[in-house]
Amino acid sequence: MTWEFFAAGAFAALFAGVSKGGFGSGAAFAGAAILAIVAPPGVALGIMLPLLMVIDVATLRPYWRQWGNEETWVLVLGGLPGVALGVLFYRIADADLMRVLIGAIAVGFVVWQLAVRAGLVRGASKPLPVGAGLMAGVVAGFTSFVSHAGGPPAAVYLLSRGLSKTGFQATTVSVFFAINISKAVPYGFLGLFTRETLTIALMLAPFALIGAWIGVCTHRIVPERVFFAITYVLLTVTGLKLIADGL
Numbered sequence: 001m002t003w004e005f006f007a008a009g010a011f012a013a014l015f016a017g018v019s020k021g022g023f024g025s026g027a028a029f030a031g032a033a034i035l036a037i038v039a040p041p042g043v044a045l046g047i048m049l050p051l052l053m054v055i056d057v058a059t060l061r062p063y064w065r066q067w068g069n070e071e072t073w074v075l076v077l078g079g080l081p082g083v084a085l086g087v088l089f090y091r092i093a094d095a096d097l098m099r100v101l102i103g104a105i106a107v108g109f110v111v112w113q114l115a116v117r118a119g120l121v122r123g124a125s126k127p128l129p130v131g132a133g134l135m136a137g138v139v140a141g142f143t144s145f146v147s148h149a150g151g152p153p154a155a156v157y158l159l160s161r162g163l164s165k166t167g168f169q170a171t172t173v174s175v176f177f178a179i180n181i182s183k184a185v186p187y188g189f190l191g192l193f194t195r196e197t198l199t200i201a202l203m204l205a206p207f208a209l210i211g212a213w214i215g216v217c218t219h220r221i222v223p224e225r226v227f228f229a230i231t232y233v234l235l236t237v238t239g240l241k242l243i244a245d246g247l
Helices: 003-022 030-038 041-060 069-092 095-117 130-147 151-159 165-189 195-218 224-246
Strands: none
Touching (some): 003 041, 003 165, 030 041, 030 224, 041 195, 069 130, 095 130, 130 151
């Protein structure tokens, strides 16, 4: 624990809280990417999961029962086998491969979002079926396990379902509340939870809660375009850095 590491961790926790609390959790995985620059990927993942679970609990009540029931169940049922795939992958991956994967997901997220905004990629013109939702859940569970980046694949399905802004936010909160709980046990067996990582997570928890409060309060005030513009720059820089380090 150095001042540099604590500063990076505090910013990561705060940013994850704001994202999950008010902007659909799509960019919350930036916290893990930031920490992975200053710590081994496994350590970064082990620190971030308890923080994300704290944020889940803090943001569940403001959005209680405002989620889409069908969409929640479909993504959770798909997410569980995705988590299992993540466990298998983590057992064979080394730290450098994890850095490259986390960095590639970060940069890929930015490229995808820019392509959508430029009209190069179009969203579904009609609601995606249950089968597509289950597949989105599998991908969300996998990417959530290996980099806490389950938000984007889940968003692809949810955006096609015509949910309101608050309904979309509430559904992502409920989905990742369940998926993050399912990740906790394998994280423990894989050694991602240690006394040190849990202690650091406890120290950073106030920043995560403050971020969640800010996110909930600004959900209807701050334009998403402003928040995600900052996120794109942050993810591009951290993603390229992780890829370079891993290679």
